[in-house]
Amino acid sequence: MSAPSEPSSAARRAGARPAGARARHPLLGYLLRRLGVSALLVVGVTLVTFILTNLVPGDTVAANLGQRAASDPAIVAAYRAHYGLDRPLPAQYLAYLGNLVHGDLGESQQTHRAVLTDLRAAVPATLELALGAIVLSVLIGVGFGVVAAVRRGYLADSALRVVSLVGISVPTFWLAMVAYYLLSYRLDLAPGSGRLSPATTAPPGVTGLFTVDALLAGQWQTFADAAAHLVLPTLVLTAYTVGLLTRFTRTAVLEVLDQDYVRSARAKGLPGRTVLLRYVLRAALVPILTVVGLAFGTLLSGTVLVEQVFSWPGLGSYAYQASAHLDLPAVMGVGLVVGIIYLVINLVVDLLYGVIDPRVRVS
């Protein structure tokens, strides 16, 4: 029986691996490491959320039971037992983690439903808004930013900088009220409240995105109604992110425009459009992508005011109600979802860095 032979140096140079050894793509290894770290971070998020919500100087029983019920020891005891509040805090947290492993986020004290069920309804509602807003924002904001940078010092630059400043500065709540009053009430260009008109039945739930579900079910009228209800809140949310992206894109593009290789490309006689798209914009995309990721995360987790104005039953409204009533399981659920949203977005953005910039891939 012969001993396993060493691979030849030629084979090593060619990247050959020992027989039986599993080849692992560097990207796969990176992904696995990131997922492992993310799992630990999620546990950290649950711990921090749990500690903070329990530090609030209020009693969840007082906040959720009526005056008479809260004064009845039997009802209070039943309530505490039902929500596991009669156990020590460490035991409550460990039980939460144990249930979390099985996909059980507990029962909301506000809605009396499983938190997961609530989140399955609320997250797609917000996602539908955020997706529309981020797509519009990228198209408009990046375009505005590039134009402003290329036309630096000209009227277009000044005008777009003002537009950007207004977008960032105007309070979203105020803008939502104005949009509601002008575009819905006065001009009747779009409906105001809710995700659907009262007479429209929600499409069969597949994704939770009403527009997509309506299309999947072939319900064109419902799709039209859902799309119409998206218009105003999406535009309001877009205003802020457009302003943000315009500023960042302008700055990022300006930095690249001054680089030597851009001047070289121009000196070689390459068309301006080619230089802009292949040299300038590609190099400027990394910081822009970072801002897009953060903006998307903010849209998903911070739409509470817009949702309140447009009666949109999304994650922001759910989080607000949960916080106002010390609904601990719901607050924990929202904290977990928001944490996961940011982790996923950061992961996707980091992966996209590699796609955009070969230097990141190599490192």
Add this chain to the structure above:
Amino acid sequence: MTSPTASRRGRARAGLAASAAAVLALALAACGSGGSGGSAPDGGTLVIDTTFDLKTADPGREYELTGQLLAHSLYDTLLGFANNDLTKPVGNLASSYELSPDARTLTLPLAPGRVFADGTPVTADDVVFSFNRLSGIKGNPSFLLDGVTVSKKDATTIVLTSAKPNPALPFILPTPALSVLNSKVVTAHGGTADQSDGAEGYLNGASAGSGPYQLKSLDVASQAVLTRNPSYNGPAKPHYGTIVLRNVKAATQSLNVQKGDSQVALDLSGDQASGLDTSKVTVTSGASGYSIYLMLNQSAGVSAATSNPRFVSAVRKAINYADLLSIAGKGAVQPAGVIPSVIGGSLPPDQALKQDLAGAKADLAASGVAGQHITLSYPSDFTLNGLSFQTLAEKLQAQLAAAGITVDLAPAPVATELDNYRNGKEQIGLWYWGPDYPDPSNYLAFAPGGLLGKRANWPVGAAPDIDKAATAAATSADPTQRVTLYQQFQRDLNTGGAFIPLLQPPTNIVTANSVTGVAYNPIWSVDVSAIGAK
């Protein structure tokens, strides 16, 4: 290999297709902006905007205003109130009632022929199950039947036996939490009469009652859709085929109802209701069933000042009650006692507290605690019918300062301040009370040792005269005598109590001019089955 030209054509086609899709979507969106995506059933659709405090549609567990409205539409109770006359319960599922002279036994014969939405008859067994379930599941409204035993005398007669004289029971029975459920349906879906009950999930998706409407769909965060119960054979005459109850903030309710997107808006403040276009809508303003009051802690350990009767008297006399009404808006009234004007047993308006600045200063000087800083605690993130407690607290601080009483404001979110209040830690608290049921006995909570008395650290025996008045009022079964005794109880509270009634905020119901029959009820807001169209 694809030629560059072909590639460009391909990209152009893709671009055209994308553009066409976008145009189609926009066109469809424009078509849809009219609102309705389907045709309404017979009777049309009524859209009611309100700010939800909804947790559940299960009558045995709901105890929020929206839940009461919903349950009142979906279920029937044994007794009700005709034409919103809260002073006289009348038959509903029960044809009548008879209270024994000692007010311990209430006998209720069932009205013949009443059926649930599935066509099965309403029986005494359904009533016994529903009431036992309400008590047994230990939910928010379980206290309503504390000390009450339900039994059936025969197949069509219910007997409620109270451990103590309970003349309020006929006024408690119309409360939507005491709805009668179809016991067979509820039991089939996990319903029990103890804490193992598992029917709530079912009752949040479907109703099991005999009311004028049935639950079609419910999302506690956004809307409830009700459809007319085709089997309904009760006294109401529901007009609309579909009722849509939407969760909308007050600021947008006013726009929706004027635009025609909704027909009823329930939560507008006086300011919001005052500027509406009356060619499109009608505003009905009146006093709500809520009473806002000050609680002065009677524990010397909490405050030497607020536990001093002369200091309490000084605060009582320092307040300009009429001025408080001006910030509450049209429809607000000053209750003459702790019982609001819309509930039987309330004091006549001319007996209400009045400002007496000179008297306040004299009482303050005599109290021996002048110059002390007192803390006024209140829920700063809370508004009641559009009235902000923050605004009210600031107004009170200014009024008390005019009499030489220094008050430091201690605002806090309601969720956290409730704990201090309920544990008797506040020196002065600014809070409100909404009626659980429209009977004066509900306001014995303000007596020494009562639910609210305990929060003021005001035990039984601390004010013997008021104890005596409260006991006399609680045990009387004679309707006329009850009114007299409860009025005396309030007069005693007004002179020596730990609470100072301030105002009843207004309720403003805004309706499209096409709608009729909308009337405010302090327990269930509005009776949707009474709403009609011109």
